[in-house]
Amino acid sequence: MEQENAILMLTESYKQHPKHYVAVDCSIFGYEDGELKLLLYPRGFEPSLGKWSLMGGFVQENESMEEAARRVLLQTTGLKDIFLEQAAAFSKPDRDPGARVISMTFVALIRIDIHDKDLARENGAHWWPVTKLPSLVFDHEAIVATGLELLQQKASIDLIGNELLPEMFTLMQLRNLYEAIFQKSFDPGNFRKKVLSIGSLERLNQKNTTESKKGAYYYRFKKYEPGQRSERIVKFP
Amino acid sequence: MEQENAILMLTESYKQHPKHYVAVDCSIFGYEDGELKLLLYPRGFEPSLGKWSLMGGFVQENESMEEAARRVLLQTTGLKDIFLEQAAAFSKPDRDPGARVISMTFVALIRIDIHDKDLARENGAHWWPVTKLPSLVFDHEAIVATGLELLQQKASIDLIGNELLPEMFTLMQLRNLYEAIFQKSFDPGNFRKKVLSIGSLERLNQKNTTESKKGAYYYRFKKYEPGQRSERIVKFP
């Protein structure tokens, strides 16, 4: 602690403290076939070589944790400028049996349809439905659980589909996404009214006729306009 | 990244990565004289010796970040078993000019009336009203802002007074606390009904007569009983 070594009062005073490996681990969520999915990798090195794992990497000297996470995302999905948010830190000394590694975890949301599938395949990546996850390395199951909670909390105030759905989507697709996130079903009529009342969606003049006979209007998220912040907050579920 | 060095496939593979100083910084909130206050310290070593700072410490080899934060809290306030929660990580490479330090930040809530005032005085600690904070070292102002947001969010679902008020308190005291946290005023009648509807307070048979002529019943938080979780969620503000 500081007071014990106040005598030094130098940059030197940092030096008596230990340094640690610091990693970022990303819970990468996507949405496909009506299911919320998580991108997992067979771990590429010991310990636990080959077991399923979140994608992660070590924080380098010249980068922040966010930058490290973006680097990892770019290297594994080919995507930049994606939704990425800090979740929680995991720091039990023995959480990684290979070495003492402190891990900051992130939640990323991506559109499965536009990520680089070749890059993912190269790394042995696989999309797992969140309802049927395999057992994971170390404490990664707890990390995912925390990330999923954050996602639900986020979705309950922000209307997040933008990050997970294609550019244009029907309200049924948005509802299915929310049902996948919250693992419960919503009344179609009420969901429609709730979601439209927020005012952040705009209806297009095209219809999707593949999922119903009548055809459903496509919607998309309005471009974010500063100054015109959404007043109305709607809580799910 | 992992795949580049899959050849190693050894614990050795960690070794090519840099290590970092990892610190914990605590936003310690208390409540006194109708104001929400933050505990600050004059920094004890260079750089920025003497400037106001959050209390922090470095994570040691054998402890988690939570343990490090609890150690810091114990050393500076004499309190253990207090409310402590992870907030956010701050990791810009140049955030601390003395060295590259990655900081995990925590929010702590304590009852000012029971903390060790001698210990605090010894370290030069001072309680500052959150509405009149001095300028802080490095990025600590951003850390406090994040912590305060977390506190407000917490208070808007959990009814937190337990951590900040004395054992027994009147509803007016609780309301004043909430007004200090949210920096706005609440209708006394509505606040009373809202807060009692949650069902986590119990009325005692004693009255406080110092703050009003009529006298107001004291309340306290019910002991947490597992199984009997509060169903009702009430949102503030």
Add this chain to the structure above:
DNA sequence: CCAAAAGTGTTGCTTGTACACCCATGT
């Protein structure tokens, strides 16, 4: 008596929910 806080009641508005009901159309 009066000011000030304690405590209760009333009213009207906004939301959420359950559910009925018509529309359009591919099979």
Add this chain to the structure above:
DNA sequence: ACATGGGTGTACAAGCAACACTTTTGG
């Protein structure tokens, strides 16, 4: 024609904000 999803309307309950009103008692 009918099943399926699209889309709208209604009716009721719940929750909340605003505010009126009554109680108590020290000064």
